[in-house]
Amino acid sequence: MNLTAGKICVTLGGKEILRDVSYKFSAGKRTAIIGPNGAGKSTLLKVLCLLNENFSGRVTLDGQELRAIGRKNLARVMAILPQERDAPPDTTVRQLVSFGRFPHRKFFGGESAEDLSAIKNALELTKLTDFENRQVISLSGGERQRAWLAMTLAQRPKILLLDEPTTYLDIAHQLEVMEIIADVNRKFSTTIIMVLHDINHARIYSDEVLVIKDKKIFAAGEPKKILTAQTLGAVFNVQADIFKNAAGDEIIFPLR
Numbered sequence: 001m002n003l004t005a006g007k008i009c010v011t012l013g014g015k016e017i018l019r020d021v022s023y024k025f026s027a028g029k030r031t032a033i034i035g036p037n038g039a040g041k042s043t044l045l046k047v048l049c050l051l052n053e054n055f056s057g058r059v060t061l062d063g064q065e066l067r068a069i070g071r072k073n074l075a076r077v078m079a080i081l082p083q084e085r086d087a088p089p090d091t092t093v094r095q096l097v098s099f100g101r102f103p104h105r106k107f108f109g110g111e112s113a114e115d116l117s118a119i120k121n122a123l124e125l126t127k128l129t130d131f132e133n134r135q136v137i138s139l140s141g142g143e144r145q146r147a148w149l150a151m152t153l154a155q156r157p158k159i160l161l162l163d164e165p166t167t168y169l170d171i172a173h174q175l176e177v178m179e180i181i182a183d184v185n186r187k188f189s190t191t192i193i194m195v196l197h198d199i200n201h202a203r204i205y206s207d208e209v210l211v212i213k214d215k216k217i218f219a220a221g222e223p224k225k226i227l228t229a230q231t232l233g234a235v236f237n238v239q240a241d242i243f244k245n246a247a248g249d250e251i252i253f254p255l256r
Contacts (some may be wrong), residue, residue, distance in 0.1 A: 001062050001077060002027050003048065005192065008057040010043055017043050018055070019215040025159075025208075028189040030182070032202035032223070035212035036236060041195045042083065044212070045161050048193065049080045061159075075103035079157035081148055082094045093147050094132035097122050097195050098153030100140055122153040126180055142173030149177065153184060160184070162194035166201065174198070178205045200251050203227050211235060227252060 008021040011172050019038045025031050031042045047050035048059055050066050066074060079100070086113045087096055100122065101115045111119075123129045126146040131139065136147055145165065152160060165181065166174040182205055184190050196202045202209050203223045211219040211226060219226050229240040229252065238254045245251050 001191065002060075003159055003193075004058075004060045005044070005048065006058040006060070007045065008047055008055055008059070010040065010047065010052070010055045012043075012054065016045075016215055018212075021057075021217055022111065023190060023217065023220065025193055027191050028185075029194040029207040030185050030194070030205060031208045032206035033193065033195045033210045033212065034197070034199065034202050034227075035218070039212040040215060041212055042163050043077070043181055045080070045081075045163050045193065045195055049078055049161055050074065051080065053083070063224060075155065076242060077158045078161070079152035079155040079159075080161040081152050081163065081165060083167065085148055088134070089137050091136050093128055093134050093136055093139070093150075094119065094123070096136050096147055097128075097132075097150045097154050100151040103155060107179070118154045118156050122150040125153055125184065127151040140173075142169050142176060145169060145173065145177055146180065149180065156188075157190065157193040159193065162192065164195050164197060166196075166198065181205065199227055199232065203252065204249050224250060 002024065004024045006022050008018055010017040021044060033044065035041050043052060047055050061069060097119050101111065101118060105115065123132055126149055128146055128150055131143060136144060139147060141205060150152065162181065167178050169177065178201055185192050204222055208221065209223045209226050209229065210217060218235060219231060229242060232238050232240045232254065239256050240252050240254045243251050243253060
């Protein structure tokens with residue numbers, strides 16, 4: 001499915017956040033959105049799924065405006081994992097993951113065979129099968145993040161939006177989450193659109209990168225061509241060098 005933003009402008013509290021942002025997100029690809037704090041990255045993500053409807057311009061899915069699709073129909077094909085999220089203290093992992101099936105359920109009736117399959121697969125993808133009866137509140141930060149990710153995967157979305165999915169996680173859990181995201185993209189051709197702070201995650205785990213600066217798109221394209229030392233200097237005001245790691249990936253390292 002093709003998701004397209006056309007001339008998106010957002011003003012909140014009299015402050016301009018985004019100005020004339022236009023971009024066509026490639027179906028089945030992973031797109032990373034990066035930029036300085038306050039650049040409007042999370043705002044754009046919320047506009048793309050109508051969590052924020054306070055914008056001018058157009059967001060279309062296969063040519064149809066999102067507002068015309070309806071929220072429930074949209075939730076059947078698009079899922080978002082925002083930064084801020086909460087669940088009742090007694091919620092178990094399985095209960096949380098099952099919430100992802102709500103857009104697909106009929107008004108009456110319990111879980112269908114498809115619901116059960118989607119929940120089971122989501123738990124397996126995120127390696128949480130052995131945790132399904134645990135309360136979410138009892139999990140570690142990395143386990144909890146995987147549980148919320150599993151909830152979005154249970155929706156079986158065609159498009160998955162992720163707002164800083166590795167925030168507050170240690171290095172091992174960051175890599176674990178990024179590998180799960182890459183695995184979902186490979187297995188299901190899910191379109192992934194994710195706001196990232198880690199430049200090297202954007203370089204390694206995305207097919208395209210969108211750089212936002214001064215309320216608009218500064219650059220967009222293939223990560224290795226866009227995420228250069230020159231770009232980091234212009235966007236983040238840092239000096240950086242590029243090295244190759246043992247796996248042959250180019251890593252960008254800010255120096256000062």
